[in-house]
Amino acid sequence: MAAPQFKNPVVRWIDYRLPVFTALHHEYNEYPMPKNCNYLWSFGAIAMVTLIIMIVSGITLAMSYTPSTTMAFQSVERIMRDVNSGWLIRYIHMNGASMFFIAVFIHIFRGLYFGSYKAPREILWMLGVVILLLMMATAFMGYVLPWGQMSFWGATVITNLFSAFPIIGDHIVTWLWGGFSVDNPTLNRFFALHYLLPFVLLGVVFLHVAAVHVHGSNNPVGIDIKGPQDSLPFHPYFTIKDTFGLSIFLLVFAGFVFFAPNYMGHPDNYIPANPMVTPAHIVPEWYFLPFYAILRAVPDKLGGVLAMFGAIAVLFILPWLDTSKVRSSNYRPIYRQFFWVLVIDCLVLGYAGGMPAEGIWLVVARVAAIYYFAHFLIILPLLGKLERPRPLPSSISEPVLKGGGHYPTAAAAKPMEKA
Template sequence: MKHSTKSSNRLVQWIDDRLPIFSYAEANVIAYPTPKNLNYWWNFGSIAGIILVIMLVTGIFLAMNYQPNADVAFASVERIVRDVNYGWLLRYLHMNGASMFFIIVYIHMFRGMYFGSYKAPREILWMVGVVIYLAMMATAFMGYVLPWGQMSFWGATVITNLFSAIPVIGDYIVVWIWGGFSVDMPTINRFFVWHYLLPMILVMLVVVHLWALHVHKSNNPLGIDIKTPQDLMPFHPFYTIKDLFGLGIFMIFFLFFVFFYPNFFGEPDNYIPANPMVTPPHILPEWYFLPFYAILRAVPDKLGGVIAMFAGVLILFVLPWLDTSKVRSAAFRPIFKQLFWIFVADCLFLGWLGARPAEGIYLVLSRLATGYYFFHFMVLLPLVGKLEKPKPLPSSIFEEVSKNCRTKED
């Protein structure tokens, strides 16, 4: 199906001749050729983009009323919720939006792992996605500190102190991050600036991510290459409708928490003003950091724990080369499919262990789950890729779609 890139509107033509934004949108959004067999698991990339826009807009309005000052930061957040017009809505959209952003991105990443979206020729697409994930983690951590409650203050103190484990320069790095010799006024100023700046960097990374996506087009559930024009269809209206439907379902889920359980993902201690003299019984990061927090605590050595925690994320960069199978989709890899779901369960288990005390049976289980996490990447993926016998792949996307349609009709 072909779309005309010329508009009958003279103003649109005049603008497009000088700045071809309309023809660019036509080619890359409306008529953009997309595999015919994408399912609803492919909705989460666009939903993540919408959530990023919501976070940017609400963050800008919150910044207009927030005071990055250790003496009044907590009170300024309370003022936003109580006195600023619709400040409560802005705050709860932003606060719960962070959790929603991570839920969507985690599903997006696991979908990529299941269908082999990290394999050639999309390695750079995957690696840029991992950089986006790292930028999200940094942005979320600094944003969590800004309300200046008990969990914010002590979370910042504990997490930034991890850098002191680095030999020779560790203490200097901690002092540089803090802007002094403790978490105080310069720290909250620095975190506020970075929390405002990193989303702009995040947007640029998303643009690069989309650029890389459009070079080789989306992967698909079959994990096979596009072979004929019949394998493709225009993005609009087929997938715009599908994305809008998925977005509607997601917004119901998102706004349910905003309006009915706004503090579901938060910690009660963060509604107590920061007090350097009183340490909370259990210092916990936000839920989306808990699997890596469990890995950190599973290693008895401080430096070893820090290395293991960062390795848990950085190992994703080399995933395209750790998986030695030539077949992308788990739909045709019976052993890999089972290992994938065991890996997902292990990640969820690590998240649960991250919220438990680092003692007794929980510590033992954390070490076992951490060991399996790295075992999956370093041993199982390379080994299974060489030994597994995949099922036969379909000859083309079009033939598989046509066969499924005939089956449904029958």
């Protein structure tokens, strides 16, 4: 492909010696996107922007935070009250974690619905699961930093889970704590890792994006691009679409920051950490609740820990569990019904995880946890063999044009831009 001719002489001078602008032009300007991608495909870009917001706000907060058990809670209160716009930065960062998980969860379920994990995008999907794991680790350590009651007791409960592993469990817990209880060394370690992991996460995100560009994006039809008539250049068509989707998302984000900043938090975290007083009900942040429900659904401690980690591990092998050759559930009517049952199941797990582990809620969590694993380990492999998908269209353009809409081809895009 010929190198683009940049008008700016400084850009031309740099690009001749280091063709970074050419690479950006090919990957984010001329890059062909399937013409039928809808707004669900914008959540990847939304998640990327939210990650950048989290990194920038986190670095700013770190300038005024004190990672000490005697000063952490007071330093957060000082940020809220005395630092210029500190309340705004803290609320952006605090709610940004929830918004980041919302964007990523929608991104994941979109991939499940349209089969974006199928060949040849297995590594792309696995990198996405790594991103989810890094997000969970980063969010957990960040939740400990305010050093409120839920921070302290959440750290105590979750780190103690590793003691369930035979032989090495107690050593892992001691290493995480930096001693024999959750104390100052623990807070220092969590602060250092919470600062470091977002940059590791950013690196994996770049690998994820690079993997997308190897075989191109999936699309609602679930078949590959077969020519210029099936695609549009990324700019301006999808940059405009992503910008509009991002604008709506940021409006919702701003609504939480300015009008309900503590809605997704826990009031106990505004009480200073006290090792002598246990909260009546210890719960993690909402985005951990489905996994917390699976953990508590198993009576055995080691079994619960293995089930919780298994709930994520099963996603790694998902491309090989789903044996169907058809990607999109638009052409798999039975799978589509089971997909929505899975969505409801995850919501039920989340709600049960926020309830006390007793009575009916324990039964609900166990049933929902069993179905979660059954969906991936039993239902998907069987559906691949038993389901008869609807016939696929011959190209991406066929269902688009049959629907009455007419999308310009990539070849026709340039005259339109000139016009």
